Amino acid sequence: MRKSILLLSSVLLTIITLSCEKEVVKEIQQKPIDYVDPFIGTGGIVHTFPGATIPFSMIQLSPDTDTKGWDHCSGYHYNDSTIKGFSHTHLSGTGWSDLGDILIMPTVGDIQLESGPQDQPDLGWRSRFSHDEEIAEPGFYEVNLKDYGITAALTAGQRVGFHKYTFPATDSANIIIDPTNLIFGEVLETQISTDDPTEIVGYCKSNGWGGKRYVYFIIKFTKPYDKFQISRNGKISSHLKVKDKDVKGFATFKVGENDPIEVKVAISAVSLDGARKNLLSEGHNSFALAVQHAQEQWSEVLNKFSIDGGTEEQKRIFYTGIYHNFIAPNLSMDVDGKYVAMGKKLEADGFTNYSNFSTWDTFRATKPLISFLTPNYSADFVESLISRHRDAKEHLPLWELAGFDNTCMIGYPSVPVIYEAMQKDVKGIDVNEALAAMDDIAHFNKISSSDGDGGLNEYIKLGYVPAHIPKNVSKTLEYAYEDWVIAQVAQKAGNKKLYEKYMQRAQNFTNLYHPEKKTFWPRKSNGQWFGDIEMDQWEPLQKHWISGNKWAYDYFVPQAISQFIEMKGGKDAFAADLDTLFSQELDMKGEEHVDISGFIGSYAHGDEPGHANAYLYNFAGQPWKTQAMIRRIMDEMYSDKPDGMINNEDCGQMSAWYVFSAMGFYPVCPGDKQYIIGSPLFDRVSMQVSNGKTFTVEAKNQSDKNVYIQAASLNGKDLDRSYITQEEIMAGGILKFVMGPEPNKNWGTDVNDIPKSPIQ
Template structure:
């Protein structure tokens, strides 16, 4: 009896330990539908962290031009999906998350039954094409899994992924006319020219290969693919435009009976099956930037079998590992959903861009091997330098180093001698302003995340900042500002160049290059050259040195600014707020300026037809939906009322981030909006990346445990946390009183504990 009891006790003990050892389920707090309605431009489909495949439904695509004019509806479909739509065109394998520009949507797959259509048809009448109606009541999404019922066909569609492979599982009704459509014409960004070229090759009755080359936002972008079916198809057909190339049974090639490959601009094809009721047909779609053989190798390496649930579960384990880097406790479930969905969105891009053998296509369209780093693409740097990459320096430092190495590889392949501006899929789009790769590089280096060639990186930064041909940069170097009569958005460019120059100076200082430091710290003061003291605002100057006479500080159109007006951009001196205070006349004057910004009313006449998007995220004239304002709430820390930062940060968190499809106040912009929320919910923010300092705000969490890659743990805890207790009464750093409104990066990277004691009334830290 004693032996039995001992054995039972040990068994129960191990069983109990096993129960407590189960990993926490963070993915249950992620809602991929947040941001899919209106302007968030996120997608709900399946992907793994930083995955090369983003397999998601497309509800529509809108041609870029209509009767030769810009069609504003094209802006709605940057991610291919709008929550308010009621039809699905199909499931494509590449998507941007939260961008303000569209591209991708490669290799559309759509299962159907009955009459065969090889055109998508219209949303108003799904009987005219292969698209189908759907209902949100029959739709479900979580990290690395998406499911929907296609109502027109009674087909259940399920999607999951590996890094480079999308896996589809379709449950069909009983029919002898089941079809799987492969549409190589479909794309999210439909220029009139459409595809440059597409190619498809039917290798056998379960495998097809090919590529799709497009000229859209990226002027030459090539995606290779390999598609394999779990069941041999009985017939197939290929059309090129309106021309039927082949329709019939699969058989070994015979030029008199079939033609198993074709190339052209508008290729669509179908693969036909007979199915029993509830029979499942699976297909795997592997992508490669290099070749069809690379796609086949990716498929074999990452998804050799057909166990859909195993692949789904493995991807979800990856998500749990990544989301678990920060474990939070919050006052409400809604706050926790907002936090972990923000973490999810922050880890969607940049994306892996290389095959499993580490080969990738370079900017010069040649093939390279990433020997000592993982190569990434999708760098929306005008957005992500502000908070996303600084966040990575805390919780994804190794990945961020690889991203820097990817940027340096881009530079080495550039005939222009430039670091990336906005790049994806071996292309430079030259979108937005500044040369903000230098911010990402300098921020990583200054914070000790410097596992890359620092002298080479400094050279790349300096060269990028000395290209006279780039976007008014030559005039900036000559005059100390960009003249509006020569280069539009001139004030925004001048201010952002000045900040980037300061970043280069910080990198030079780290490397003891006093000559470069002196040159660029001087250039970083160029913001003063566009400040008009007579009106107290930043103002465009002309090439003759005079200020632009016809000028309105509230207007967003043609006044020298981009995604903002003079009220917004006059605060864009993130690297030198003390100088901003001085220019405005003192701390009190800066506080008055900020108070007015947050409470003023913008008349309708200041919005043009194409700028209505700037209405999203407005609090007064503060525009949270546009990135140039993201540091602004934290500027109260440089005034005589620093607690107003705490009030406005908490207000923005509650107003602009909500757990519903239209819960984002603007484009998530490849994770920048989400990174702002993550930082702000934790209680601090990087006002000037490349500085080791963070400005303190108002933590939203009750507790956060940050697991650092160096093995240390940082705990952020709050006392007296409540909905109305937004004001920081006291800060403790490792148990000792801390009187500064700024944290140092070493305070974060060293681990330990930061305690915020909260209250419902403002109080200065002592």
């Protein structure tokens, strides 16, 4: 009997030990979603938000700590200590903003009619909060509102925001509805009404970066309110349907301890009927099911990658980077297919409409990454853009927000977004419709809201944008690249005449190359070169280059780098020029543009036009310098802290640069099928591409010291060239590197192993 007891004890001990070991293994083996930290980018001037959303959703349900000033482009800043409420639409990482639509705030006690100032929360309904009592995960956000003892939890569907508020036991649990809340925008009119104690409806008409627009809303509570009041311009009204510039609603409930109220909010840009249909399309889920569904959708995206090696911080940066790339653009269509674009009410036929296109930032790496992973989204993005010309009878947008082209930035950056998807054989794109939209925008001069006259008419006439037009050098270079893109689409369409025309225009960058200065330089409309410019002052540079960032645009000829190298005096001279870029510190006077930051020498990683520059050494036959610089940028410009990027995240582009670079390659010329090799960050990273195949990069001996490629192979065969192709990535397989602490100056240096640009 004693032996039996001892044996049983031994068995139980073994079971318990194994169980504990399994728990330890479970803790160690984190899933990709566990590495995402939505707080990365909520500090500094990165301008991301921590709240709940799903991939490309209409809803970005997030706390607003304030809605005015540069720090609050996303409505939230990590340095703040009070929350004014939770609104349903936000931009991720932009340098200007709008949205922040339909704010909801739970409180306890007497009704306050205004949110109050950030630094004096007791003057309004604001609440203090602590990051120690705040959780942010993909698809889920939770915070304790300290002033009220309320736990607020949020999640999101495609068109519905889900709230769960757990109050202390009270007869005065309030849920405030504030349609006047906007980030930077101007309220024109609001309305709230109710005739059902579980439902509130209304709208806000506003004007801002997204133009004049309506947001209709319907709000459903899981329990009826006991009392509802509406304020008009700061005073309580006796009516339950009120329309004015400043209208807010206040629902009051009796609740017991741990008796949560769930709230569902559906929105529409089209109509109240559209909002109701949107609610019904996903409004039956409980909060718990909505969280589960949201996180399943994020896992579907994030699980396309797996990583071995690297630090925990690097993994967090990488997976959060994937997350940031799947926030924008945003669904901009009701469930019945109706949407608003270019001031018109339209109905989608055969595609899902999206808006919030930061194309000038994201054509560089974000859209190529998305096309690799989820071509179904890319198809809808492209159709949405083309529909502005085909259906709305307007022009391709520069920067479209809420269906409105706010014409921010320069060029016609929708063009490479469309072509890049075509190059990856994304289905459903009509090449002739795409060409028609591109040819149209390449002849329509837009006045940029940020950078003045587009100068397109002069560009067509002279072959360059003349010096008297703002940002003339930057505009000329971007037009020339985008003209190359249009030429490729014309070739696909079999239109030889347009192909030749745009290939000629693609050479226009040569018209601003000053042979004596050996750099791009402003030129007057009479053909004469502009005079000297004080190169140690920001203000004169900003007249000719975006943000004054001349050093980024000195190399922006992605379609013709090989030709440009010869113009600069050959490979050695070009590499020496790059050496100067990355080593010569700037000593500037005057106010520095906020977008220029993250300096290594004269290179500023915080401004997108230069994002390919570190990869250009490969074209000059010195790839080891690319390898060292890429690793330096990843180490110095990114972290897993709230201020974890050097500037605005810009709807995914800053993150996309890191994601591609960590994998070991980058799209220097979006639309070209070459991907230029850098220095892989992980021992092993796998990416499942859209056809279901897996492309894996292995880096033997890689470390923070071993950043140089000693040898490489692709699917078992030696690889001596410093680039791979789109076809090789899409075919799946294994790209292997052997890394070391010293450069191998024989790898990737032969003339046959150097990447060549589309224009030689």
